Amino acid sequence: MNLNAEKHSQLIKKKAEKYGFISCGISKAEFLEEEAPRLENWLNNNANGKMQYMENHFDKRLDPSELVEGAKSVVSLLYNYFPEENQKENTFKVSKYAYGQDYHHVIKKKLRMMMEELNEEIGEINGRVFVDSAPVLEKAWAAKSGLGWIGKHSNLLTKQRGSFYFISELIIDLPLAYDTPVTDHCGSCTKCIDACPTQAITPYQVDGSKCISYLTIELKEEIPSDFKNKFEDWMFGCDICQDVCPWNRFSKPHNEPLFNPHPDLLDYKKEDWTEITKDVFNEIFRKSAVKRTKYEGLKRNINYILKD
Template identity: 80%
Template sequence: MSNKRQYTDLIKSEADRLGFLSCGISKAEFLEEEAPRLEQWLKQNAHGEMRYMENHFEKRLDPTKLVEGSKSVISLLYNYFPEEIQRQDSYKVSKYAYGRDYHHVIKAKLKDFMQTLNDEIGEVHGRAFVDSAPVLEKAWAAKSGLGWVGKHSNLLTKQTGSFYFIAELIIDLELDYDTPVTDHCGSCTKCIDACPTDAIYEPYKVDGSKCISYFTIELKDDLPKGYENQFEDWMFGCDICQDVCPWNRFSKPHNEPLFNPHPELLTKDKKDWEEITKDVFNEIFRKSAVKRTKYEGLKRNINYIKGKSEN
């Protein structure tokens, strides 16, 4: 058996051992198809105030510029679909933020992963990424056969859906490479029809600056007038385009204890959220990604949805 095959088998079985849904591998090379798309998206200012998207253009498209000597991009999916969701009469938090901040949970697994590679193979150089560097993770995951990018611009996988995180290891080993799968969105437009702010302005194209997730998480200023009645009670993030996607009927609950929510997240109603104190916020979201918006940001979002925006 060649080293390439042996190392590839080791990587796939290690991904399985660490609890990843799946693992796909691509050659580390320039993402030719993505270059004009990213350029166009930035030109249209679809990233709004997410100015960091303008940085490191070359590194986003070429992993060998991001990680010197890299030969392979290992893409990994990690399930976060919850067993229970919030009550109906509540302001809503995106499911990915129910439990412990995924950056920390998955980073720890990737560290473990790299350690195993070094123990089993010898010195393997590379870096681990979880949504924290200029890596076009959906493009890499699609290139390595883990799914296709749907009309809502999220990665979709048959029999699994889209409620998962994507992570990467970019390393200096040559491996056996996977091939992309075909698109299975067909003529379905449920995500486009359901988006209340028209952020998905045409199939496969999303204006990030109109997305509820952008407004409630990324935007640091006052929320713009005119969207007050379109948030559909989302106070942090938004899952609408994923919730309506037929492929997500296959989503199965995760088995990651660290992603289990604080019990109060599931039991609070709107009135409770409107009256939330800073102490309670810190208790419920102590180690959650919701801390990104801070207590003041969450209050701003709730007041806006209630129509009490002071803009």
């Protein structure tokens, strides 16, 4: 074992802890051979719906050296977003990951600071930071680096924490000590599959075109009538498959102040949401990922739920 690789790996994991990441795993930057046919089948089945961007950069999604020249290692990191408090009962629901400020910005800032420190302490590292904003198969890399296994709902799962966390990566040209994958612990459980109101989940795969998260966020046109009365009051995203997962009983509240919600988000009832104005929308979701759907998109989702 290269002693430097071991030493640098320990340093990276220490930095990850310093910046609040709940875990960090490292895998060798190589072509994701097993993922290639899976991704191809998923696209061939039109499971990406209208997410045309998923068809782009096929090679980049599978080969990290296409994203960072001379890439040697993929460092995967998990950041907890499980909230201390949830929205009230009998309201239109927002996925927990969007309660606070947009995770793209919050986590990217931490990763950039981390990279700066690593450059100072190790020497010049060529690399890039990624937070769900480039063609990177994040869950595949996280599983490869031993951070958890991909569950039947296609989210990364850990025995200690469940699945309510963001995944991000550093792809760097530094050789490191590599971690090994963990085993699958879903067993015969099918709770996520059984609970999905739109039947978007088959074991280990989600048909994006049927997923409530896709329909309320990614789909920019009219929502098909096939999903009438199936949204279970979700107006932005959906957490059903995670909420029912037995492993999520181990989720612990995050301690990231930037992920704390605007008080109105927790207190609003259905009638408040139906009357929401553009100004109030901009205030409640000022720095939130909910801004992706825009005021008009949120109103469209609410109106769709309200129609008989």
